[in-house]
Amino acid sequence: MTTAIQTNVAPTTRPPILFRTIPHLACWLTLCAAMLLAVQMRLQLPLGDPLNASPEPYTAHTPALYLMFALIAVGVTLVAPTFARTGRTGERWFAPARPFRRYVVMLALAAAGTFVILPQMRWLQIAYFLAFGIVLGIAVIAAPTRFYLGRPDSDIVSDLMRLWRGRYLVRLWLQHNIESRYAQHVLGVLWIVLLPISTSIVLSVAFSQFMRVQLDVPFVAFYLSALIHFNMFSNGVAQAAVAINSRIEIIAQVYFPREILLVVTLGELIVDFTFTFAAMLVVNAISGIFPNVYFVFLPFLWLILVLIVAGTMLIASALSVIVRDVPQLAAVALQLLFFLTPVIYPVASLPDQYHFLFVINPLAPMMQAFRDIIVYARPPDALSLVFPAVVGVAALIFGYTLFKSIEDRMADMG
Amino acid sequence: MIEVIAAPTSPPDSLSIPEESTPVVIRVENVSKRYTLNDYRPSLRHDLKHIFARALRRVKIDPAQPAMETRFYALKDVSFSVRKGEAVGVIGRNGSGKTTLLRLLSGITRPTTGRVSIDGRFAALIALSAGFNAEMTGRKNIYLNAAIQGVPPPEVKPIEDAIIDFAEIGAFIDQPVKLYSSGMIARLGFSIAIHILPDIVFLDEVLAVGDEGFAAKCHQRIMGLHDEGRTLVMVTHDPDAVRKLCTRAIWINKGVLMQDGEPDGVLKAYSESFRAV
Numbered sequence: 085m086t087t088a089i090q091t092n093v094a095p096t097t098r099p100p101i102l103f104r105t106i107p108h109l110a111c112w113l114t115l116c117a118a119m120l121l122a123v124q125m126r127l128q129l130p131l132g133d134p135l136n137a138s139p140e141p142y143t144a145h146t147p148a149l150y151l152m153f154a155l156i157a158v159g160v161t162l163v164a165p166t167f168a169r170t171g172r173t174g175e176r177w178f179a180p181a182r183p184f185r186r187y188v189v190m191l192a193l194a195a196a197g198t199f200v201i202l203p204q205m206r207w208l209q210i211a212y213f214l215a216f217g218i219v220l221g222i223a224v225i226a227a228p229t230r231f232y233l234g235r236p237d238s239d240i241v242s243d244l245m246r247l248w249r250g251r252y253l254v255r256l257w258l259q260h261n262i263e264s265r266y267a268q269h270v271l272g273v274l275w276i277v278l279l280p281i282s283t284s285i286v287l288s289v290a291f292s293q294f295m296r297v298q299l300d301v302p303f304v305a306f307y308l309s310a311l312i313h314f315n316m317f318s319n320g321v322a323q324a325a326v327a328i329n330s331r332i333e334i335i336a337q338v339y340f341p342r343e344i345l346l347v348v349t350l351g352e353l354i355v356d357f358t359f360t361f362a363a364m365l366v367v368n369a370i371s372g373i374f375p376n377v378y379f380v381f382l383p384f385l386w387l388i389l390v391l392i393v394a395g396t397m398l399i400a401s402a403l404s405v406i407v408r409d410v411p412q413l414a415a416v417a418l419q420l421l422f423f424l425t426p427v428i429y430p431v432a433s434l435p436d437q438y439h440f441l442f443v444i445n446p447l448a449p450m451m452q453a454f455r456d457i458i459v460y461a462r463p464p465d466a467l468s469l470v471f472p473a474v475v476g477v478a479a480l481i482f483g484y485t486l487f488k489s490i491e492d493r494m495a496d497m498g
Numbered sequence: 499m500i501e502v503i504a505a506p507t508s509p510p511d512s513l514s515i516p517e518e519s520t521p522v523v524i525r526v527e528n529v530s531k532r533y534t535l536n537d538y539r540p541s542l543r544h545d546l547k548h549i550f551a552r553a554l555r556r557v558k559i560d561p562a563q564p565a566m567e568t569r570f571y572a573l574k575d576v577s578f579s580v581r582k583g584e585a586v587g588v589i590g591r592n593g594s595g596k597t598t599l600l601r602l603l604s605g606i607t608r609p610t611t612g613r614v615s616i617d618g619r620f621a622a623l624i625a626l627s628a629g630f631n632a633e634m635t636g637r638k639n640i641y642l643n644a645a646i647q648g649v650p651p652p653e654v655k656p657i658e659d660a661i662i663d664f665a666e667i668g669a670f671i672d673q674p675v676k677l678y679s680s681g682m683i684a685r686l687g688f689s690i691a692i693h694i695l696p697d698i699v700f701l702d703e704v705l706a707v708g709d710e711g712f713a714a715k716c717h718q719r720i721m722g723l724h725d726e727g728r729t730l731v732m733v734t735h736d737p738d739a740v741r742k743l744c745t746r747a748i749w750i751n752k753g754v755l756m757q758d759g760e761p762d763g764v765l766k767a768y769s770e771s772f773r774a775v
Contacts, residue, residue: 253645256638264633336624339605340646492608495601496533 112157112185114220115194116150117474121220122212124470128443144258148201156193160186182396184226191217220474223482231489243341243488250344257344259349267351274355281317284308284367287428296434299430301459302371309458310427310451312360315392316353318418318449323349324409325396325404328494336495343487346397353393368458376461385464386454386474392446404488425453446475446480521617523698523729524580524603530752531573531598570608572598574753575612578678581617582697585730587761589768590750594665596733599750600624600702600764603731618697618729621647625702632676636667639675640690640694649694657693664690666712666717692719698722700734717742737765 094156122143164186170177177185195210195215284307292364327345328335333372351414365375404410425447426434434442442448453464516660584743587619590596590673601607602614604622625655630639631645640661655663662671691699701720715763720743724730730754734740740747747764749756751771757764 249504249648250645253642253652256642256645256651259641260631260634260638336606338622338629338646495606 087467093411107183108157108161108303110225111161111190112154114187115153115157115190117470117477118220119149119153119194120470121143121214121216121474122209124467125216125443126209126212129393129440148149149198152197152201153194154189156197158195160190161396183229183236184221187225188218189222191221192345193457208457208476220478223478227482228485232485241316247343247347250341250347253340253344254347254351258355261348261352262355276359280308280311280360281363281367283425302321302373305368305371305373305459306430307428308330308364308457309455310425311365312357312425313389313454314422314425314447314451316357316389317396318422319356320350320397321400321404321414321418322355323353324401325414327401328405329411332494342491342494343398346394346401346487350390350397351359351396354390364458373459376457376458377464378461381453381457381464385457387451387470388469388476389450391470392450393474395476395481395483398483398487399479399497402483402490405490421445422446423449446472507720520581520583522546522579523559523582523617524731525601525615526576526578526599526612527574527613527615529576529602529609529614531602532571533572538554540655550696571753573602573750575774576611576750576753576755577612578748578755580729580731582729583712583724583727584733584746585724585744587736587744587747588731588733588750589737589740589747589765595753596750597624597702598753600700600731603702612626616698619648620698620700621691621694621696622700623691623702627701630675630687633674635674636671636678636686637662639686643690644694647691648673648696654694661686661689661693664693664715672748681712688716693715695723698729699730699731701730701734705762740765 107429126298132353164178165180167174168180169175176182177189179185195214198210198213199204228455284304287303287307324346327349328342331345400410400414424441428441431442431448431452449465449468454468456462456464515763544738556615576595576599588596588599588775598607598623602609603616603623604624605624606618606624608614617736629643631642634642637658639653640658645651662668665682665688667682667686670678670682675686678686697722717739720730720732721750724743724745734737744761748758749764755766755769
């Protein structure tokens, strides 16, 4: 609140060098992410000719490829101003206000360059690369440009500064919400812990005694390790869907960066999660499973999970401003997702024709990784985590810009 | 009261009008705010119906019936600027767009067209109870409210007692706000807003809160803010308040800026508009 609501940046002022490098850095990272995803998906979803049957070695990850992407990103950004002045076509593809088109040029060049560097590359692989390139480009380059920077007076730096200045507000709100929640109930803190544990006991009885699911580990441990993480996601989305509507009074009366409401919600989820995680460790210890050395990977996994949760929360709450049915739709979608994610069943039990459900669901490899670490005491499959990580970052960028572009409409809603 | 309106007094000497050279801190350029009426689509079902109806061209423009989307301008092409140290009173009838203007100034909503820029830290007293959490104690709410206005807790700590004293809350300060009377909440809200000392203050009708004693105290404090060189934009129905506290008045009618100038002249035109009807 200390600076101007809308900063007056004269068109002549050039941003500092750091900000000027952001566009091609973003394009390069997007290209790399698209290639990584394409390789990984091609390995896991072998449409067309299966890779393991092909005689040539599959060499997609070469440093030269990513270096070439970097050269293309820098090169296109450097020549763009010159090309933009050369007639209509140049202007159409290289205009400064059209970063997505510039990115599409880069993507095409990168696809062509891939053929040059790796002549044995299949068409199908390039098709994967182009498809992921376009989807990611829309999420992190086209949508932010259109939603966010396309509006007058949008300024990401001052928006983030304002959010940073709101940290006191976040702390006070969070403190109060947590105190009041735990003070109001007789069992207090115990409730957040008791609920997942009692469900898991009920389910473990049901699954082990009635349905006879054969597992090599205690079902409670198997189930809880995935459930507490899935719950963080589903509680986050469910609460984000009502976060704006339930606070409409305060939104209509004072200005503060609205995403603070979601930051507070996320903070509460993380606090709850800490309790639940501690309780899970106790339950695991009872059934003979103890913390192991691979727990050092957990912070990275949690970071990816928080990225996905935060991104999805932003998208859900932004959509709830446009369409009022979002809370109901979210409830149905989350229920469906619960069964599509390997939370109550092992991945191996999925029939082959449904294997793709596991591959296209970014939460599935996350659940598998958590389970590997906590229950099976083995390192997670790092390559399978590329997809959730990319989805998390893309969702956060897309969600934040979507949320900020809808922010003005929130006060007029009530 | 009628005599007071009929015989306007000149502003007190303490109200100094800033020089031409002082910097402009609030700039409102060609601002319009449009709201869309009769377009209330509360759920996806309505949205879909609307989309399909449009796609099938079922929405016919019938000259006898009003258009489906009636656009309503709460503010229409309003421009003005405020220099540092000015005290501007915004007057107008109910529904003339005064509150919308204040909401735009404080960043709650954005203009449909045009731009608003503000240079400096501001506090908005648009609704005094806004930002209060009913479950929290008054003391905690002081910190919360200040944080919403962008003031960090370490800066509130030294002025905490002053805020409580001014609000005349007494021992109630450690009770949850839900036990407060509306007057107490309003007093506390006002007290917080004027003690965090922003460079620019936006006020809406808040002078009407509290008993006469408190209102007088508030007036005095607002004059004090002005003397300290702070900028004030105040929305009110009360011509007396404008006369007493403001160096300039802006009259808005049906979203259009009618007059902008010396309080006496603008107030006179404003009161004459009532007689004309």
